[in-house]
Amino acid sequence: MTLSAQPLPDPKSKTLAGLWAAETARFEATHPRSIALAGQAAAVWRGGAPMHWMGDWASPVPIFAVQGQGAQITDVDATLYDDFCLGDTPALFGHGQPEVAAAVADQVKRGAGFMLPTTEAVIVGRLLAERFGLPLWQTATTASDANRAAIRWARAVTQRPVIVIFDGCYHGMVEDAFVVLADGAAVMKPGLVGQVHDLTATTRVVPFNDLAALEAALAPGDVAAVLAEPVMTNCGMIAPDPGFHAALADLTRAAGTLLILDETHTLSTGPGGYVGAHDLAPDMLVIGKAIAGGLPAAVWGVTAELSARMDAAQLRIGAGQSGIGTTLSGNALAMAAMRAMLTHVMTPAAYGRMLAGAGRLVAGLEAVVAEHGLAWSVVQVGARVELVFADPPPKNAAQMRKALDPALVCAFHLWLINRGVLIAPFHNMMLVSPVTEDAAIDRLVAAVAGFAGALKDLAA
Structure with a gap:
């Protein structure tokens, strides 16, 4: 079985190819049950999942979830994730309300x-x-x-x-x-x-x-x-x-x-x-x-x-x-x-907590961008935050398409997954719920900083 259905980074890019290989091996070593279940699912679900979008994550196979509680998800391999995807919005206020x-x-x-x-x-x-x-x-x-x-x-x-x-x-x-x-x-x-x-x-x-x-x-x-x-x-x-x-x-x-x-x-x-x-x-x-x-x-x-x-x-x-x-x-x-x-x-108090958390996330991401001298930017609408691999942030879709390097995005997402962080799989969108803890936001920011440092180290 081929584990990865995701687009591999451009092999001409030694930085991304090396990073991708290392992160893929790390995922495979820590997710044996998801890999086994993916093989079984492929026999009964076209594309290996009940809904084909479930295969659009950067992980080599879909992550099989066991439960979501608050702003965290546990998978079949007993991995605990800080969830900043939140079902791509349906669980905006947290799982298991x-x-x-x-x-x-x-x-x-x-x-x-x-x-x-x-x-x-x-x-x-x-x-x-x-x-x-x-x-x-x-x-x-x-x-x-x-x-x-x-x-x-x-x-x-x-x-x-x-x-x-x-x-x-x-x-x-x-x-x-x-x-x-x-x-x-x-x-x-x-x-x-x-x-x-x-x-x-x-x-x-x-x-x-x-x-x-x-x-x-x-x-x-x-x-x-x-x-x-x-x-x-x-x-x-x-x-x-x-x-x-x-x-x-x-x-x-x-x-x-x-x-x-x-x-x-x-x-x-x-x-x-x-x-x-x-x-x-x-x-x-x-x-x-x-x-x-x-x-x-x-x-x-x-x-x-x-x-x-x-x-x-x-x-x-x-x-x-x-x-x-x-x-x-x-x-x-x-x-x-x-x-x-x-x-x-969906109370004003809940929104207050979400917006405060999103503000903390924006400040943390902007600090990472500044510290590493990256040509990246951060865009926010309420509790929704986007890390854009371009600066200044694009004003229309044509500009955004040039900024969305699929290989870089894919490698970034897999890096986060391997560090227990989920963000929306389609680009770099992150959601903060009213039950998202400050410590989880700090872990996400630290993971982004680690990725920026890894890119710099591998490119040297």
């Missing part, structure tokens, strides 16, 4: 779902409206589903075919968003499986922070919606320029285009998300992953004005299947979990 566990255990005994609302639903709706400012809400099973619904409704309401996205975005498994810029031209993302329609016919893509390009994309008057992350977080973290969001709101409003903000990642900003912290006013707001403490659930909210337009569109379209929603959406189990999260877990 007791309030959520109790609510889910109580509800599952009474039924997981009925395709009927429960009393919890009324409470959850009120909590969402109070927290995020939009009065009317719907549920979905994932943020992918929520974004699909938002796009479909935007097209129905405006009777326009086109959406605009930002280059480098990711909004889940939403076909319309799988378009990128290549040499300035819109193309479908490389590797897109089974897509038979040309998505560029109805999706325009522009660079983030480029208001002139956005204005040009809106000019034809055929754009139903702009779908955006408030901060780009899926191609490396890219912050908006000062004034960007005000201009985005003005341009969409002037064009008669709806603005959809996807807070799936930027929920880390504060109790009301990035929208609440920065007083933004989208027409639609999508929140996924962490809203139900890791249970499959998402929500999307709309303004009262847009809701009325949706009602009018529904009357115009007529009765029949809308193509929006699944029978698992809004189930009783998810509602119980959301109530527990919104009431007991």
Whole structure:
């Protein structure tokens, strides 16, 4: 069995090749049970795991988890990890939240779902409206589903075919968003499986922070919606320029285009998300992953004005299947979990601890960068921190792609794994939960410093 499914560092780079070989051997020596289980899993799961993303870590084989508690994970080899990935956000507030566990255990005994609302639903709706400012809400099973619904409704309401996205975005498994810029031209993302329609016919893509390009994309008057992350977080973290969001709101409003903000990642900003912290006013707001403490659930909210337009569109379209929603959406189990999260877990005090921890992490990483004279930078949005192998930090996806050296990123991640630290596997994104201890943050910073020192030593 070939242990590594990851891209190996460029063999021309003696620094990375030597480091990669040493770290691979270290992992193999300390993870015999994960290696054995990976062999067994390959016989029954295509790609060796129930979900192919589980194989996207830098480790030679997937790490098989036993349990997560707080901000730590234990694997089958009894290795304890400080978890700064947190399931890539679903466990943003920590694993095994007791309030959520109790609510889910109580509800599952009474039924997981009925395709009927429960009393919890009324409470959850009120909590969402109070927290995020939009009065009317719907549920979905994932943020992918929520974004699909938002796009479909935007097209129905405006009777326009086109959406605009930002280059480098990711909004889940939403076909319309799988378009990128290549040499300035819109193309479908490389590797897109089974897509038979040309998505560029109805999706325009522009660079983030480029208001002139956005204005040009809106000019034809055929754009139903702009779908955006408030901060780009899926191609490396890219912050908006000062004034960007005000201009985005003005341009969409002037064009008669709806603005959809996807807070799936930027929920880390504060109790009301990035929208609440920065007083933004989208027409639609999508929140996924962490809203139900890791249970499959998402929500999307709309303004009262847009809701009325949706009602009018529904009357115009007529009765029949809308193509929006699944029978698992809004189930009783998810509602119980959301109530527990919104009431007991996602509190201002919890965010205070997260932001303090993120501040400690940023200061530690910046000290490492300064001490080693590295051309790296640190970007932060709330409790989400990114170490970028470029300085200054990129302003758009084209710049970020040049900074994301796959070999360097892969070697860095494996180094951290071997020192008991997990960060999100897709780039250098790190999450701080309210239960992340200062000592864990210090261990992460020390591991990054060790990697920087190892690079310097091997290059000498």
